[in-house]
Amino acid sequence: MQKYSIFNLVKNAFSNHQNWDLAWKDPEPKEEYDVVIIGGGGHGLATAYYLAKEHNITKVAIIEKGWIGGGNVGRNTTIIRSNYMHDENGLFSEFGMDLWRKMSQDLNYNVMFSPRGIINLAHSDAQMNTYARRGNSMRLNGIDAVLLNREQVKEIIPMADFSENVRFPIFGGLMQPSAGTARHDAVAWGYARQADDMGVDIIQNCEVIGFDVSAGKINGIRTSRGNIKAKKVGLCVAGSTNILAEKLNMTLPIETHLLQACVSEPVKPVLDSVVTFGAGHFYISQSDKGEMVMGGDLDGYNSYAQRGNLPTLQHVLTEGIAMMPFLSKLKMLRTWGGIMDMSMDGSPIIDKTHIDGLYLNCGWCYGGFKATPASGWTFAHTIAQDRVHELNAGYSLNRFNTGHLIDEKGLGTKTWIS
Amino acid sequence: MLYIKCPHCGMRPQIEFSYGGDASVKRPELNKEISDQEWDDFVYNRKSLRGKHLELWQHISGCRQWIKVERDTATHEIFKTFKADEEVA
Numbered sequence: 037m038q039k040y041s042i043f044n045l046v047k048n049a050f051s052n053h054q055n056w057d058l059a060w061k062d063p064e065p066k067e068e069y070d071v072v073i074i075g076g077g078g079h080g081l082a083t084a085y086y087l088a089k090e091h092n093i094t095k096v097a098i099i100e101k102g103w104i105g106g107g108n109v110g111r112n113t114t115i116i117r118s119n120y121m122h123d124e125n126g127l128f129s130e131f132g133m134d135l136w137r138k139m140s141q142d143l144n145y146n147v148m149f150s151p152r153g154i155i156n157l158a159h160s161d162a163q164m165n166t167y168a169r170r171g172n173s174m175r176l177n178g179i180d181a182v183l184l185n186r187e188q189v190k191e192i193i194p195m196a197d198f199s200e201n202v203r204f205p206i207f208g209g210l211m212q213p214s215a216g217t218a219r220h221d222a223v224a225w226g227y228a229r230q231a232d233d234m235g236v237d238i239i240q241n242c243e244v245i246g247f248d249v250s251a252g253k254i255n256g257i258r259t260s261r262g263n264i265k266a267k268k269v270g271l272c273v274a275g276s277t278n279i280l281a282e283k284l285n286m287t288l289p290i291e292t293h294l295l296q297a298c299v300s301e302p303v304k305p306v307l308d309s310v311v312t313f314g315a316g317h318f319y320i321s322q323s324d325k326g327e328m329v330m331g332g333d334l335d336g337y338n339s340y341a342q343r344g345n346l347p348t349l350q351h352v353l354t355e356g357i358a359m360m361p362f363l364s365k366l367k368m369l370r371t372w373g374g375i376m377d378m379s380m381d382g383s384p385i386i387d388k389t390h391i392d393g394l395y396l397n398c399g400w401c402y403g404g405f406k407a408t409p410a411s412g413w414t415f416a417h418t419i420a421q422d423r424v425h426e427l428n429a430g431y432s433l434n435r436f437n438t439g440h441l442i443d444e445k446g447l448g449t450k451t452w453i454s
Numbered sequence: 455m456l457y458i459k460c461p462h463c464g465m466r467p468q469i470e471f472s473y474g475g476d477a478s479v480k481r482p483e484l485n486k487e488i489s490d491q492e493w494d495d496f497v498y499n500r501k502s503l504r505g506k507h508l509e510l511w512q513h514i515s516g517c518r519q520w521i522k523v524e525r526d527t528a529t530h531e532i533f534k535t536f537k538a539d540e541e542v543a
Binding site: 278279282287288289290291292336337338339340341345346347380436437450 | 491
């Protein structure tokens, strides 16, 4: 594989950049693989990469119905953070933060990781207290957290509404300075390129239509491009999890819901951190191109549509304008939607299943993108060793049965309630 | 914007309603032995169908009645609405 470097960039400039290698091949599916990963999104690509890199398992195929990077890895708002209170989420995400920091070097692909910090705004004394508690929990797990008062927040985001007579005045905020953003497409492409180089087959435009299970063991999958035998199969299909689960006669603690995001027209640099509104569900950052990247609530009903509805967008942007009034002057450039695998406690599932050789990775709710490297790393470990790693031990499928829920948001089973 | 025909009030915009989830889920009968699996299926496990989906909505800014709506989760088309206690054909 050609290394991406300044020297190769200059060298290829002489031939008008016509002679670069393809970043990944387009192979025909083979008859048999050691591991088949279903879903060529961020998590699937990362899983294949870490299977090859950490466990020397390279007879691997990624089966993708559409094209890689066309699903949620290309539809998210690129936020990376580990500002969780519960140990399971905090330790898992902070492990991921380490992988993010090294990712561009590791993948030889500039993922434009930008640790610009995230601020959760507080709008009451009570909220400041809960943020102090979460911040302390984070610091006990080795995650950086700073409680900011009103003046400190004002220094960082002077464009927010700091007037006294608003419905939700800004009291302060909880900041994780090491959080940030990354270029989401680059993450998918970087993992794909390295996985391909280590021998992983990336098979696009290939839909899984069934599974070959006998005597409680997986033997392979049936696809639109023929049958493929596999010793192990990993499911990494986010919002499509229930569709595949139905083919396996499994009913999961997951509902598929629609989440929208949008960007404004590009403007000059104004916001150099990620900010979330504390009295609703709205988050904002500014992309390198200058667009204000915004998102918030789910549309609120089961949906596989991958496109949203205007009432939710209006509701979300009303919160945005309450927080930063200048946003009302901007024109909307694009809106889009993706389908989320909403788990019943708001936390993910990375686990084995009752079928021997079948592994499950789902339930990412709002937070799938930032989990990409840690999810791939732990899922690869779970598949390769046939046992969960301590980092994803809490993300078990049977926690709903045993009562060990990880209810970070305190929403119970109605994670789609806004 | 979805438009939902409330069986009590007629056609109303989506913003008057609040979503209540899968209407095919049944609470286990209380006066008999109930397994953990049955509770799991009631509280957590959902089919989350792609296509025709029977679901509960509440006309929260209208008559406040719970209703059942048969809706396509891929196209968002609404086929039929029912009163909460109405048998779904």
